[in-house]
Amino acid sequence: MSLHIRTRLAAADERVTTIKIPPYEIRTKIFFMIYNMSTDNIEAKGFEFYEVLMEQYYPWFAQYMVMQRVCIDPNFHDICLMFLHKVNSPVLDMEIRKATYANCKILLRSDIIKSCSGERTLLKNIGSWFGKSAIQWNQDPSTYVDGLIPLIVKAYQKGLMLAVVQFISKILEPCQPIISVGTMEILSLLAEIYTKPDLQLSLEYNIEVLFRDFGVDAKHTKTNYLLKDVKHEVAGNQDFAVKDVVHVPTCLCPVFLDQEGEASMPLTQYITSLKPIMHTVKLVGEMRNHWFYWVVAEKAKRLMASIIRALHDLHEVHRCPVQFCASNIVVTYYGRVKIRVACFKKTVPMLRKNYEDASNIIMDTLFADYKLTIIPKDVDHLLSLMKSPIAIGMKYVIGTHASLIPLGNRFQFYMDMCDHITSVVDAELRSNIHGALDDPYGENWSVLLKYNILLEESFYRSGSSYNTKKGAIEFPRFYRNTLAHRMDKCKKPLQNVGDFRTLIYTKEDIEMILLVTYPMILPRMQEELQNHKRLKDLNLHNLNFK
DSSP states (O other): OOHHHHHHHHHHHHHHSSOOOOOHHHHHHHHHHHHHHOTSSSHHHHHHHHHHHOOGGHHHHHHHIIIIITTGGGGHHHHHHHHHHOOOOOOHHHHHHHHHHHHHHHHHHHTTTTTTTHHHHHHHHHHHHHHHHHTTTOOOOOGGGHHHHHHHHHHHHHHHHHHHHHHHHHHHHGGGGGOOHHHHHHHHHHHHHHHEEEETTHHHHHHHHHHHHHHGGGGGOOOOOTTOOOOOOOOTTTBBBBSSSOOOGGGGSSSOOEEEEEEEEHHHHHHHHHSEEEEEEOOTTOOTTTOOOEEEOOHHHHHHHHHHHHHHHHHHTEESSSSGGGGGGGETSSSEEEESSSSEEEOOHHHHHHHHHHHHHHHHHHHSSSSGGGOOOOHHHHHHHHHHHTTTHHHHHHHHHHGGSSSGHHHHHHHHHHHHHHTSSSSSHHHHHHHHHHHHTTHHHHHHGGGBHHHHHHHHHGGGGOOOOGGSSSSSHHHHHHTTEEEEETTTTOOOOSSBBBBBHHHHHHHHHHHHHTHHHHHHHHHHHHHHTGGGGGGGGSSSOO
């Protein structure tokens, strides 16, 4: 991930003075020093920096650190601040501040920040750096309120709030939970935005999280009504949900004919047409009424499955794509992914790189607008598995991963594995699978079901219960019985949970409850069956999206 070429050109045009670039030998030493910097050698690197780089090259170094390190790698922020503290140069600190302000300005002026999730991620990263560095330099980030409030108002007008609200949140993060006067002014303005009708769910969620981190409620925060007479753009505004969608004829859609004469469009453009990628659900029978859960939309799961299938199709003919990235992927009118890039003969290192690239593509395109903390655990398991050293051996698990299965097929997906484990495999393998389920759940599975009336009713069905002291041994039986009898209590009195209510629900509601409550049971069963070379026999790929 790096700055878009148009953004880089805009940055070059804005520079008033030419930055002096050090000789190649010095640049090489600096790059090597920074890439090998850690908390263990930070003091030595500080002394080395003084010896290697003269003060006249500090503007170049500051631009390099901010644009190519800080913007791209948020994990580098803390060690960078430690390094600057060790160097203890007011001149360098000033150049870093200048580069930070300049790059914030460039990103906020970018004409592609609405459509490019990568640019928004860079802005979020530099916002985090802005807040942390201000604290180190004994400044309260909220003191920049005179610049931040007009920025929010402009973002509201231009449809840039998806990017700017995350940027502001990251700037204010180091201030939490103390609320200064400046912070309160910003929160009051965001509270006014929060009350606007048809606000995008992801934007609403980001504002809620910011307020929660400060210990206040967005709904009950007094607003300052700065937006009372401010109108926002409607065309192309992704900050608000569109109520009346006008159908655009296919002939006018921005697609092209690929080499096979099939109508296709770039991956990022196709993803824009799919949004929202994730949405929230409230579960039937949920006893924590204020709770809602994030799940991946079925159309997004279909696209993820298609990306992985397209990669596997190339691997099957012993080819590996080179420079595999989002810009080399197109999607047909029917949602089939095609990889348009040169391929080399398949090798183990390239296979591993392909899986890692595919994981990054999915994360950086489909989930770029979402916090890592709300991505479902089964999806996170899939993306982590694709980046792991065992990805090649887990090819069939990745291609048929439970997180990619349509909700309506999860019943059969589980039953096929459960019946095989119960009736076909030997006792040793069965014990290994139960042990694998102990990791995510163990005795915890019986605690989790108490949050839902229907799960608790299933637990006590017919006066019998399960021996929870056996850990995960009883868990698959409970899960199977809940699926098999999932409609038994629809419109009928509940007998075992104390309130004797009747609930109207569908089989999909039960499957959603199980998915949200126990997201890791199916992936862990898949992994263990694959470890013993039993998974492929079940033909689970027939249950995936076609």
